[in-house]
Amino acid sequence: xxxxxxxxxxxxxxxxxxxxxxxxxxxxxxxxxxxxxxxxxxxxxxxxxxxxxxxxxxxxxxxxxxxxxxxxxxxxxxxxxxxxxxxxxxxxxxxxxxxxxxxxxxxxxxxxxxxxxxxxxxxxxxxxxxxxxxxxxxxxxxxxxxx
Ligand SMILES: C[S@@+](CC[C@H](N)C(=O)[O-])C[C@H]1O[C@@H](n2cnc3c(N)ncnc32)[C@H](O)[C@@H]1O
Numbered sequence: 001x002x003x004x005x006x007x008x009x010x011x012x013x014x015x016x017x018x019x020x021x022x023x024x025x026x027x028x029x030x031x032x033x034x035x036x037x038x039x040x041x042x043x044x045x046x047x048x049x050x051x052x053x054x055x056x057x058x059x060x061x062x063x064x065x066x067x068x069x070x071x072x073x074x075x076x077x078x079x080x081x082x083x084x085x086x087x088x089x090x091x092x093x094x095x096x097x098x099x100x101x102x103x104x105x106x107x108x109x110x111x112x113x114x115x116x117x118x119x120x121x122x123x124x125x126x127x128x129x130x131x132x133x134x135x136x137x138x139x140x141x142x143x144x145x146x147x
Contacts, residue, residue: 005029013055014048019105020097022090024048030146031056036086038062042135043090044070066113067099067106074113075131085143087135092116094124 005026010016013024027049031039037060041049044063047070053061062081064073092115098104100111110117118124135145 013051015046018046020093020099021046021048024052027052027088028056030086030088031058034086034144036084036143038084038086040064040081040084040087040135040138041089042075042080042087042131043092045090049088066111075134076113076115076127080134080138082138083140084138085140087139087143087145089132089135089145089147091128091131091147094121095119 007023007025010021010023011025011028013027014021027041031052039049039053039058039061041053041061041063044050044065045067047063050061050063050070053063062084063070064075064080066072066074092099095116095118097116098110098114099116100107100109100114101117102108104110115124115127118127132145139145
């Protein structure tokens with residue numbers, strides 16, 4: 001497993017027009033390395049991880065996001081499913097891309113739980129810490145968490 005990755009293209013996963021999306025190849029390589037039995041993806045966005053998991057034949061994977069496609073799931077306030085042995089998490093890059101709201105990535109209004117609209121960096125990190133703690137607590141002993 002390398003810590004610096006470079007792929008010639010982003011691959012056939014997710015939606016390249018969903019701003020801030022990642023290449024599914026990253027998720028594919030992580031899944032092929034860890035081979036989890038219960039995969040949980042937080043901040044599923046355009047579905048890169050969903051497409052990879054389905055393509056690899058995973059039946060037991062859950063993909064969550066505040067957007068409508070992935071259940072309007074608010075990682076700050078909703079209860080995470082417990083028992084996964086691998087979590088991939090790709091939160092917003094603070095204020096670089098705003099997700100909810102008109103002329104942003106999804107929805108017609110700003111969602112009050114959307115981390116990408118938090119103005120203050122310390123507040124952003126504080127909320128992310130809360131979510132990371134929740135993720136950590138949801139994983140089985142010996143499981144892994146990848147960002
Ligand atoms: C960097 S994007 C994830 C992109 C994804 N990995 C992909 O390849 O398409 C970050 C995501 O965080 C979601 N988000 C922001 N605040 C959230 C919250 N409180 N709970 C769950 N998802 C949230 C946004 O809707 C957005 O889809």
